[in-house]
Amino acid sequence: xxxxxxxxxxxxxxxxxxxxxxxxxxxxxxxxxxxxxxxxxxxxxxxxxxxxxxxxxxxxxxxxxxxxxxxxxxxxxxxxxxxxxxxxxxxxxxxxxxxxxxxxxxxxxxxxxxxxxxxxxxxxxxxxxxxxxxxxxxxxxxxxxxxxxxxxxxxxxxxxxxxxxxxxxxxxxxxxxxxxxxxxxxxxxxxxxxxxxxxxxxxxxxxxxxxxxxxxxxxxxxxxxxxxxxxxxxxxxxxxxxxxxxxxxxxxxxxxxxxxxxxxxxxxxxxxxxxxxxxxxxxxxxxxxxxxxxxxxxxxxxxxxxxxxxxxxxxxxxxxxxxxxxxxxxxxxxxxxxxxxxxxxxxxxxxxxxxxxxxxxxxxxxxxxxxxxxxxxxxxxxxxxxxxxxxxxxxxxxxxxxxxxxxxxxxxxxxx
Amino acid sequence: xxxxxxxxxxxxxxxxxxxxxxxxxxxxxxxxxxxxxxxxxxxxxxxxxxxxxxxxxxxxxxxxxxxxxxxxxxxxxxxxxxxxxxxxxxxxxxxxxxxxxxxxxxxxxxxxxxxxxxxxxxxxxxxxxxxxxxxxxxxxxxxxxxxxxxxxxxxxxxxxxxxxxxxxxxxxxxxxxxxxxxxxxxxxxxxxxxxxxxxxxxxxxxxxxxxxxxxxxxxxxxxxxxxxxxxxxxxxxxxxxxxxxxxxxxxxxxxxxxxxxxxxxxxxxxx
Numbered sequence: 001x002x003x004x005x006x007x008x009x010x011x012x013x014x015x016x017x018x019x020x021x022x023x024x025x026x027x028x029x030x031x032x033x034x035x036x037x038x039x040x041x042x043x044x045x046x047x048x049x050x051x052x053x054x055x056x057x058x059x060x061x062x063x064x065x066x067x068x069x070x071x072x073x074x075x076x077x078x079x080x081x082x083x084x085x086x087x088x089x090x091x092x093x094x095x096x097x098x099x100x101x102x103x104x105x106x107x108x109x110x111x112x113x114x115x116x117x118x119x120x121x122x123x124x125x126x127x128x129x130x131x132x133x134x135x136x137x138x139x140x141x142x143x144x145x146x147x148x149x150x151x152x153x154x155x156x157x158x159x160x161x162x163x164x165x166x167x168x169x170x171x172x173x174x175x176x177x178x179x180x181x182x183x184x185x186x187x188x189x190x191x192x193x194x195x196x197x198x199x200x201x202x203x204x205x206x207x208x209x210x211x212x213x214x215x216x217x218x219x220x221x222x223x224x225x226x227x228x229x230x231x232x233x234x235x236x237x238x239x240x241x242x243x244x245x246x247x248x249x250x251x252x253x254x255x256x257x258x259x260x261x262x263x264x265x266x267x268x269x270x271x272x273x274x275x276x277x278x279x280x281x282x283x284x285x286x287x288x289x290x291x292x293x294x295x296x297x298x299x300x301x302x303x304x305x306x307x308x309x310x311x312x313x314x315x316x317x318x319x320x321x322x323x324x325x326x327x328x329x330x331x332x333x334x335x336x337x338x339x340x341x342x343x344x345x346x347x348x349x350x351x352x353x354x355x356x357x358x359x360x361x362x363x364x365x366x367x368x369x370x371x372x373x374x375x376x377x378x379x380x381x382x383x384x385x386x387x388x389x390x391x392x393x394x395x396x397x398x399x400x401x402x403x404x405x406x407x408x409x410x411x412x413x414x415x416x
Numbered sequence: 417x418x419x420x421x422x423x424x425x426x427x428x429x430x431x432x433x434x435x436x437x438x439x440x441x442x443x444x445x446x447x448x449x450x451x452x453x454x455x456x457x458x459x460x461x462x463x464x465x466x467x468x469x470x471x472x473x474x475x476x477x478x479x480x481x482x483x484x485x486x487x488x489x490x491x492x493x494x495x496x497x498x499x500x501x502x503x504x505x506x507x508x509x510x511x512x513x514x515x516x517x518x519x520x521x522x523x524x525x526x527x528x529x530x531x532x533x534x535x536x537x538x539x540x541x542x543x544x545x546x547x548x549x550x551x552x553x554x555x556x557x558x559x560x561x562x563x564x565x566x567x568x569x570x571x572x573x574x575x576x577x578x579x580x581x582x583x584x585x586x587x588x589x590x591x592x593x594x595x596x597x598x599x600x601x602x603x604x605x606x607x608x609x610x611x612x613x614x615x616x617x618x619x620x621x622x623x624x625x626x627x628x629x630x631x632x633x634x635x636x637x638x639x640x641x642x643x644x645x646x647x648x649x650x651x652x653x654x655x656x657x658x659x660x661x662x663x664x665x666x667x668x669x670x671x672x673x674x675x676x677x678x679x680x681x682x683x684x685x686x687x
Contacts, residue, residue, distance in 0.1 A: 014685070079684065083421060083528035086681040092421040102526045109448055111455045116448075123444040124527060152455075175417075 002095075004176060004207050005058040005081075010090035012051040012076050050076040051231045054090070058209065058224075060175075063202050065218040065239060066211040067246055068228035069375060074211050077228065078102065081178050081209065096175025096207070099126060103180070105165030110154035114145055114164055117153055121168045135171045142193075143167035163190055170197045177201060179210045195220065216317045219243050247316055247357075257376035259364075266302035267365045270341070273297075274360065274377050277350070285380030288389070288398070289350050294360060294377070296326075296344040306334040307365040311346055314375070316357035321396060351400045355383045430677055435530045445537035449512075450544060464548040468504055472497045479617045488619050488650040491560050494553075498647050499616045499640045501549050502578045506636060507607040509542025513586030514603050518593050521687040531680045532673070535590045539583060546575075553647070567646040574642030577665055581635040584668025591672075591679040594686060615640050619651065632657030635665045 051073045058064050068074050079085045081092065082100035107124040108117050118139055122132040132139075140146050143164040145156075153161055179198075198221055201208060212218050218225065218239065225242040227235045235242050256273040275293045276286040286292050296309055308327040314320055326344050327335045360377035363370035383389035388398030454460040472493055479485045480492030487495050513535035517524065520534050557564065585606075593599035611617070614636040623631050631637055632654065638661030644651040 079525075080421060083419070084525065085684045087421065087423055089423060094419040094421065095417070097417050098419060100527060106523055106526050107448075109452055111452050112448065116451070120444050120448055123441045124523070124529065126529070129440055 002060055003057040004060045004095045005056075005209070006093045007057070008055050008091050010051055010054040010077070010080060010087050010092060011049060012073075012080060012085070013047045013088045014050050015047055049231050051080070051087070054228075054231070054233055056226055056233060056236055058207055060096075060207055061202065061205045062224060063198075063208040063210065063222045065222035065225040066209060066228065067215070067218060067225055067243070068234075072228040073231040074228055075180070076231075078178060078180055078209075078211055094176060097126075097173075098176045098178065099172045099174035100178035101125075101169050101172075101180065102178075104162065104169050108153060108161070108165060111152055113150045113152055114140075114156070115149045117164070118168055121165065125169065125172055126174075127172065131173075139164075139167045139171050142170060159190070166190075166194060170194070174206065176207045177209070179208065212318070215243050215247060216319065254376065254378045257362075257373070259373075266300060266304045267337075268299045268301060269364060270297040270299065271295075272360075272362055272373075272376060274379050285382040287384045287386075288353065288355055288381050289385030289387075291350045292348045292353070292379070292381075294346045294348070294362075296346070296362070297341075298343075299341040300337045300339050302339070304337045304365070306336050307370070308334050308363075309344060309365065310363040310370060310372075312361040313348070314359040314361060315396070316359065318359075319396075321358070349399070351387065352397060353381045354396065354398045355381050355386050355389050357381075424681060430673065431530075435532050435536075438530050438533050441529060442533045442537045442540060445533065446540035446544070449537070449541045461548075464545055465552055468497070468500055468549045469552060471504070472500055475500070475617045485618045486622065488621060488644075488648070490562075490648050490650055494556055494560060494562065494648065495619065495644070496617060497553055497556060498643050499614075501546065501553060502575065502639045502643050503611060503614060503616045503636065504549065505542050505546040506578060506582050506639075507611065508545065509539045509582050510586050510589070511603050511607055512538035512541060513582070514589035514593055514599065516586075517590045517683060518597075518687075525684050525687050531683060532587075532676060535586050535676075536583070539579070539586060542582070543579075557647075562648070564647065565649055567649055570646045571643065574639055574646065577635065577642070577662060578639040580669050581639070581661070581665035584665055584670075584672040587672035587676045588668065591676045594679065594683055610634075610636070619644070620654075621651070628654065629656055629660070632660045633664060635661035637661065 054073070054077060066074050066077065076085070078100070079102070080087050081094075082098070082102060084100075084102075105117075105121060107121050109120065112120065118136065119129070119132055123129070127135075140149060143160075143166070145160050145164055148156065148160065153164070156164070195217070198208065198210075202221075208221075210218070210221060222239045224237065225235075225239045225246075226233060227242055227246055235245065255275075256271055258271045259269050273295050275295060277290040277293070294311055298309075308325040310323060310325045312320055312323045324346060325333075326346070327333055357378065357380045359375040360379075361372055361374045362376055363372050386398065387393075387400065388395070454463065457463060459466075475496040476493045479496070480487060485492075516534040516538045517531065524531065589599055589603065593603075613631075614634060615623075620631070620637060620641055638658045641651050641654065641657060645653050
C-alpha cells in the first residue's frame with residue numbers, strides 16, 4: 001500500500017485581530033505612507049499558529065478521520081488539503097485527483113432549476129460536462145427528485161435541496177476525497193444512504209479524509225484517526241483506540257467558554273458557561289435531579305437585526321439530543337435585541353438528562369448568519385439522584401413525565 | 417496526477433494551463449449569470465436590446481439635438497451607438513469582473529478552482545451582451561442605408577484592444593477589492609466618470625490638438641475612435657492614440673494577471 005497523502009511539517013499562521021477589521025481601509029495605508037514614508041510595514045500584528053508541525057501520511061484506499069475540539073485546527077488543515085488556503089510552511093504531496101466537500105451545493109442558485117444546478121454544481125466540483133451528462137440519471141435517482149427536475153430550487157424543501165446537493169457530490173470520482181461533516185444533513189434515512197455511499201467509495205479503492213464531531217460516524221467509517229489538539233497532531237493510529245482515548249481524556253469538562261477572537265460584529269460574547277443548581281457544585285459532574293443552566297453573557301453594541309442564540313445539546317457520541325433557541329419563549333423564530341450588556345439563562349430542567357457526558361454547541365449571531373461555535377462546553381451528569389439510573393432505564397433522555405390519574409367515578413362492585 | 421501544496425515565495429507562477437483546463441467551468445459560470453439575469457423578468461432577453469437603445473436615444477437628443485455637437489457627417493444616433501457598443505461592454509464587464517471575487521466569496525472559502533475563472537467569466541458575459549447589441553447596430557446601419565467598407569475587417573482588432581484593457585483593469589480592481597473595500601465606491605466612479613472623459617457621447621475631433629495625446633492615454637479613446645473609423649469611416653485614425661492605448665492595455669493586463677495570482681493565495685483568509 002503506497003502513501004497517497006504525505007504531509008510534512010505543515011504550519012499556518014493567522015494574524016490575531018485580523019478578524020476585527022475584516023478588511024483594510026485604504027485610507028489607513030495612505031495616511032501611513034504619508035506619516036512615515038520609509039517605515040517598512042504597519043506594526044506587525046501578533047501571529048497565532050492555527051497549525052504547527054503537522055506531519056502524517058495516508059495510504060491509498062484508507063479512510064481516515066480527523067478529530068479534535070473546535071479550534072484545534074481541523075478546518076484549517078482541511079482548507080489547506082483542499083488548496084483553498086496556503087500553508088505558511090511545510091509541504092503536502094497528494095497523489096491522485098483530489099475533490100473536497102467542505103459544503104454541499106456550492107454555487108447552487110435559487111433561481112435555477114434542479115437540472116441546471118446539477119450541471120453548475122458538478123462543474124464547480126470539477127466534473128466535465130460529459131461526465132455530468134453520463135451520471136445525470138443516476139444523480140437524479142439518488143436524490144429522489146425526478147418530478148421536480150425543472151422547478152427552481154428555491155421552491156424545494158430543505159430536504160430536497162440537500163438531497164440534490166449531496167447527490168451531485170456523491171457522484172464525484174476522485175482518488176482522494178476530503179469531506180467535512182456533510183454527512184450531518186437530511187433525515188436519518190437519507191443519512192444512512194450517504195453512509196452507504198461513503199462505504200462504497202472506500203470499497204472502490206479511494207482514499208477519504210473525513211472530519212466529524214460525530215464519534216459514532218467516525219468509528220463506523222474510519223480505520224485510522226488523526227487527533228488534532230491546539231494545532232498539532234496529538235495522536236494518530238487505530239480509530240477505536242484513539243476515539244476511546246479522545247472521549248475519555250481529550251475533552252475535559254469545560255464549564256466556561258470565552259471567545260478567543262475580538263469582536264466580530266455588533267454582537268459580542270463575554271462568556272458562555274454552564275451552572276448547576278446542585279449546591280455541592282460541579283465536582284465530578286452535575287446531579288441529575290438538579291436543574292442545569294447554560295448562561296450566555298453578551299453585549300449588543302449597535303443596532304442589530306432580529307435573530308437568536310441557538311443552543312444544541314449533544315451526547316458524547318456526537319449525536320444531537322436537542323436544540324433550543326433564545327426565541328423559544330416568544331414562540332417566534334427570531335426576536336429583537338436591545339443594546340447593552342445582558343444575560344440569557346437557558347434552563348435544562350432537573351430530572352431530564354440521562355447520566356453521561358454532554359457537549360454544548362452554541363451559535364453566535366452575525367448579521368444574517370449564525371456562526372456555530374462547536375462543543376464549547378462539556379459537562380457530565382452523574383447518577384446521583386437519577387431515578388433512571390436507579391431503575392436502569394433505557395432511552396436517550398430521562399424526564400419525569402406527568403402521569404395524571406382520573407377517577408371515572410363508577411364504582412365497580414367487588415367480585416364475588 | 418501529483419499535486420504539491422507548499423507556500424509560494426517570490427513571483428507567482430502563472431499556471432495558465434490550469435485556467436485553460438477549467439474553461440468549462442468558466443462557461444457554466446457565465447451561463448449562470450446570463451440565465452439568472454433574465455429569469456425573473458417578464459420580457460427577458462429583450463432587456464439586452466432595450467438598455468443600449470434607450471441610452472443611444474437619450475445621448476442623441478441631449479448631445480446631438482440640444483447641445484448640437486458635431487456629428488462628423490453621420491447620423492448622431494449612429495455616432496453614439498458605435499461608441500456605446502465598446503463602452504457598455506467595458507463598463508459592465510469591468511464592474512462585474514471587479515466584483516467577481518468579492519461577490520463569489522462564499523465559493524472561494526469553500527472550494528478550490530482557478531480563481532482567475534471568476535473575473536474572466538464576468539467578462540465572458542459582457543461579450544455575449546456585446547454581440548446582442550451589435551445586432552442592433554447592424555439594423556441601424558441598414559435603416560440609415562450605410563454600407564460598411566473593408567475597414568470593418570479591422571473591428572475585431574479594436575475589440576481585442578478593448579477586451580485586453582477591460583481584463584487588465586478588471587483583474588487589478590478585483591484583487592484590490594478583496595483587501596480594500598473602498599473599491600466599492602471607486603468602481604461606479606470609473607464607469608460613470610469614465611464615460612464623460614471618453615468620446616462616447618461626442619466625437620474625439622472636438623478635443624483640442626494640444627490635449628490630444630494626453631487624452632489618448634485612456635485606451636478607450638483608441639477603442640472608440642477605432643470602432644468609428646472601421647464602421648463609419650469618418651473619424652481619422654490618430655496613430656499615437658492607438659500606440660498609447662495598446663501599450664497601456666498590455667501593461668495593465670500583464671501586471672494585472674501577476675498581481676491577481678500574487679494576491680489570490682490570501683483571498684480565502686481575508687474574505
